[in-house]
Amino acid sequence: MNRKENLKKAGEKDVLWDIAVIGGGSSGLGVALDALSRGLKVVLLEKADFAKGTSSRSTKLVHGGVRYLAQGDIMLVLEALKERGRLLKNAPHLAHDQAFIVPIYSLFDRLKYTVGLKLYDLMAGKLRIGRSSFISKEETMKRLPTLNNKNLKGGVVYHDGQFDDARLALNVAQTCDEMGGVMLNYMKVTHLNKDESGKVNGVHVTDQLSTKAYDIQAKMVVNATGVFADKILKMDNPEARKMIQPSQGIHLVLDKSFLSDKDALMIPETSDGRVLFAVPWHDKLVVGTTDTLRKKPKLEPEPLEREIDFILKTAAEYLTKAPTRKDVLSVYAGLRPLAAPEDENEKTKEISRSHKVIVSESNLVTLTGGKWTTFRRMGEDTVVYFPKITGISIPKSSSTSQKIHGSVSNPSTDYLGVYGADREKIITLQKDNPVLKEKLHPDYPYTKAEVVLAVRDEMAMKIEDVLARRIRILFLDAKAAMKMAPVVTDIMAAELGKSEEWKGKQLASFNKLALKYTI
Numbered sequence: 001m002n003r004k005e006n007l008k009k010a011g012e013k014d015v016l017w018d019i020a021v022i023g024g025g026s027s028g029l030g031v032a033l034d035a036l037s038r039g040l041k042v043v044l045l046e047k048a049d050f051a052k053g054t055s056s057r058s059t060k061l062v063h064g065g066v067r068y069l070a071q072g073d074i075m076l077v078l079e080a081l082k083e084r085g086r087l088l089k090n091a092p093h094l095a096h097d098q099a100f101i102v103p104i105y106s107l108f109d110r111l112k113y114t115v116g117l118k119l120y121d122l123m124a125g126k127l128r129i130g131r132s133s134f135i136s137k138e139e140t141m142k143r144l145p146t147l148n149n150k151n152l153k154g155g156v157v158y159h160d161g162q163f164d165d166a167r168l169a170l171n172v173a174q175t176c177d178e179m180g181g182v183m184l185n186y187m188k189v190t191h192l193n194k195d196e197s198g199k200v201n202g203v204h205v206t207d208q209l210s211t212k213a214y215d216i217q218a219k220m221v222v223n224a225t226g227v228f229a230d231k232i233l234k235m236d237n238p239e240a241r242k243m244i245q246p247s248q249g250i251h252l253v254l255d256k257s258f259l260s261d262k263d264a265l266m267i268p269e270t271s272d273g274r275v276l277f278a279v280p281w282h283d284k285l286v287v288g289t290t291d292t293l294r295k296k297p298k299l300e301p302e303p304l305e306r307e308i309d310f311i312l313k314t315a316a317e318y319l320t321k322a323p324t325r326k327d328v329l330s331v332y333a334g335l336r337p338l339a340a341p342e343d344e345n346e347k348t349k350e351i352s353r354s355h356k357v358i359v360s361e362s363n364l365v366t367l368t369g370g371k372w373t374t375f376r377r378m379g380e381d382t383v384v385y386f387p388k389i390t391g392i393s394i395p396k397s398s399s400t401s402q403k404i405h406g407s408v409s410n411p412s413t414d415y416l417g418v419y420g421a422d423r424e425k426i427i428t429l430q431k432d433n434p435v436l437k438e439k440l441h442p443d444y445p446y447t448k449a450e451v452v453l454a455v456r457d458e459m460a461m462k463i464e465d466v467l468a469r470r471i472r473i474l475f476l477d478a479k480a481a482m483k484m485a486p487v488v489t490d491i492m493a494a495e496l497g498k499s500e501e502w503k504g505k506q507l508a509s510f511n512k513l514a515l516k517y518t519i
Contacts, residue, residue, distance in 0.1 A: 001177045001459045007207070009182045010043055011214055017043045019386065020203055020218035022189050022232060024048075025055035026165075026372050027355075028224035029172040030379030036179040037399040038383065043216060044173075044181060045205055047188035049465045051169035053299060054226050055372065056469050057334025059251065059289055060281050062087050062095050062161030062373050066268070067275045069120055076354050078123055080373045084161050085127025087373070091168060091404035093411040093420030097129045098162035098279065100264045101144055101155040103318065110134060110153060113268065117158040130159025143263045146321045162264070162279060164418050165372060166469035170458055171420075172375075174405035185459055187214075192221065192235050192364065200236065200362045209461060219390045222382060223366040226337040227297035236364045243358070243368055245340040246296070250303040251288030252311050253330040253476055254323050259285050270314050278315070282415070284329065284476050287315055294335060301333040302516055329477040330517045339369050357382050363389050376400070415445045426453055440484040446471045451488050455495040463488050463510040478517035485510050 009015075019035050021028045024046025032044045046052070064081035065073075088095045102117075104110045117132035133156070140155035141147060173183045191204035193215065202217040223232040233240040259265055259278050267276040278287045290307040308331060316322035339356060355370030355378045365385050370378045380397045387393050406420025416423045429449040430437045436449035454460035454470035466488050467481045468474040474481040489503045489510075498506075 001174055001183060001457065003184065003459050003461070006177070006182045006184050010184060010187075010216060015217065017041050017216065017218040018390075019043075019220045019222060019383070020045065020216055021222045021224055022203065023222075023224035023226060023228075024050040024169070024173065024183070024185060025053055025224070025226050026051070026169060026375040027226060027367050027370060027378055028222070029169055029176065030375035030377075031222050031224050031367065031382045032176045032181050032183070032379070033172055033179075033376060033402060034379035034383045034397050034399040035386070036176055036181050037397055037402055038395045040383070040386070040394065042176070042181040043218070044176065044183050045187040045189055045203065045216075046185045047208065048299060049185045049462070049469060050173050050183075050459075051166045051469055053228075054334045054337065055169050056166035056475075057249075057251075057332050058165045058372055059249075059277050060162055060165060060279055060286055061098075061277070062163050064120060064124065064160070064373070065371075066117070066120060066158075066160075066266070069116065069123075070268075073354070074123075077120075079377060080371070081120075081124040082127060083374045083377050085124065085129070086376065086400055087163075088129060088161055090402060091163075091171065091407055091420075093406050093408055094168045094171065094404070094418055095161050095163040097159055098264055099130065099157055099159055099262070100266045100277075101135075101140060101157050102266050102268055103140065103144075103147060103155050104134075104153045105151050106153065110156070113156040117156055120158060128159075129161065132156060132158035144260055144265060146257075146259055146319050147265070148318050148320055157263075161373075162281065163372075164282070164472065166472065167418050168372075168404070170469065171405040174458070175402065178405065183459075185465075186461060189232070189235075192232070192362075193217075194362060198362055200360075200364045219392070220386050221364055223364055224382070227335045229337065229366055229368055230297075232364070233360070233366060236360055236362050240360075242340050243366070244297070245338045246294040246335040247338050248292040248294045248301055248304075248307070248333055248335055249289035250307045250311070250331060250333045251286050252308065252315075252323070252328050253332075254285045254287060254327055255329065256280060256283060256285050258315075258319060258321055258323055258327070265318070267314070267318060272310070276311070276314055282472055282476055287311055287323075297335055300513065300516065301335050303331050303333045303519075307333075308519060325519055328519050329479075330475055331519055332475055332517060337368060337370075355381065357385060359385060359389070365389070422453070422457070425457070426450060429453065440471075440487055441473075441480050444473065444477070444480060444484075446473065446484075448487070448491055451491045452495060455492055460492070461496075463492060463506045464513060466492065467510065474514060474517055478514050481517075482511055482514045485514075
């Protein structure tokens, strides 16, 4: 992807796009991917970086949703299990099988989870990725040696998917770019343009890096901004009813020694009735999540002290090696774009994660709800409104079989495996310039070559883009990320032709941000 080239395409006068997508998270990318698979002309506009918001802050699971099955939301689980299977096939370098163990402390729980997870297997059908089974106490302790074994009867093993969320977003954006879409980050929509009859026919957008403004014409405009959907709806109609109820979930990142480097732990019911996961990810352990109502959405939400304490306390109940605040390498918060309930007392964990597509009187199409696993289906369900709005028929979707950029049949098992086919680009950069083999930090494998690739091919424009979403170190070890920042700044400045003043501002901005990921 080349931002300069894409800006030039977006700025061409008298170009009429089929669909203009507002939002570069999982929802917007799903819309763009499906529309392009049908041969439509698409431009996508993201006000920050791709997946800057919720889409980089997940529990890192591609899953059907065991909890939704317990709640009786069968259709959502069936849909998600199908999409899980498709994603594991289309992006094997980023999404893979992950074994989970549910600890069993009573005979009733053994029966409940053994039967429930067998049903989960059956619902996946041909797209099942593993069989669930009960294992003995001895086997459970062998696989999860730090698990509290008091009254432990054994465990139930089941399989779901695990992935790198921000890198998937980036690779989907690259896929869309290769399919002819124009993908742009740091482009903020400030106004919806309308024709004489009041129908939306485009957007007014400002480049956040150059401050240059553009008017983009489109036959259909899609609001896929997640927790910020209400802001776009207010642009369309100042009297619009609130559609989104933000719910915050946080995750703590610990050293993998607190559990296992292979198997994940799933606690099906915590003291607040939620599910708690402890999932191996990039050689660390991600533990979460919480469910806290927030009044207003923020691009950079911050964890609350009570959320941090809750996760530490709950983890201590199940692990013999109880984590403390000093063990937390990084903490991150994300906001779920839940549909605002009619009843204000409704608990967010009881609100369905199903997505909804809403068409305003102005023909603005808004996609709300959903989750990462079903991003492609969400896109398909949105694009089907194109003929209804424009009167123009479109081909059937082919996004179910669309391979994602970087897809390889046998991805490397080293840390560069998440790059898939692009792994060779990094190796070539290092061969051509041995300096690029140098590590960014002595304790981590990431090299200077990855920064160069992020700028040249992955549209990274700020230090944060590299350290948070291209290399995931801000989410893995915030203090290490701060130590890497000066080197990354120098490389990016050289690649982008930036001044010393730019370097100073970028470094100060990143360090201020990184402190929010520490406790």
